[in-house]
Amino acid sequence: MDPARGCLAVRSVSTRDQLYRGPYTDDAPDLIVNCAPGYRISWSSARGVVSALGVLEDNTRKWSGDHLIDPALVPGVLLMNRPFRGDGAALVDLAPTILAALGVPAGPAMEGEPLLS
Numbered sequence: 001m002d003p004a005r006g007c008l009a010v011r012s013v014s015t016r017d018q019l020y021r022g023p024y025t026d027d028a029p030d031l032i033v034n035c036a037p038g039y040r041i042s043w044s045s046a047r048g049v050v051s052a053l054g055v056l057e058d059n060t061r062k063w064s065g066d067h068l069i070d071p072a073l074v075p076g077v078l079l080m081n082r083p084f085r086g087d088g089a090a091l092v093d094l095a096p097t098i099l100a101a102l103g104v105p106a107g108p109a110m111e112g113e114p115l116l117s
Contacts, residue, residue: 002039002056009039009056011070022109034070083117 002009016028033041043061044051051057078089082101092112099106100114 004056008036010034011036011073022111034072037069037073040069078115080115084115085117086115089115 001007010033012034014032014034016025016030016032019032020028035041040059042051042057042059076091078084078086078094080097084097090112093115094112096106096110096112097115100116106112106114
């Protein structure tokens with residue numbers, strides 16, 4: 001909770017085992033924080049530094065974009081000029097779809113399925 005604004009700063013936190021699978025899971029962060037709109041992980045936190053200013057601090061730098069807001073709040077858009085299966089599509093389906101469009105087989109460790117109809 002942000003005491004200065006009276007709203008939630010963090011919508012949810014997940015462990016890597018809840019979100020990732022496969023041989024590289026141990027390389028993922030231990031915890032994934034999904035921030036509420038208007039909040040993000042600090043510049044110093046991304047480097048593993050804990051701020052002396054407290055848990056929450058004002059951002060004084062321009063945000064140019066990041067992947068820290070709760071993904072449930074940011075719907076994705078996929079535009080293609082070919083028929084595709086959109087129901088149940090997920091981010092992991094994007095790379096196999098691009099490879100299929102180029103006629104390149106997906107590698108054995110790749111997750112997801114091609115979306116082309």
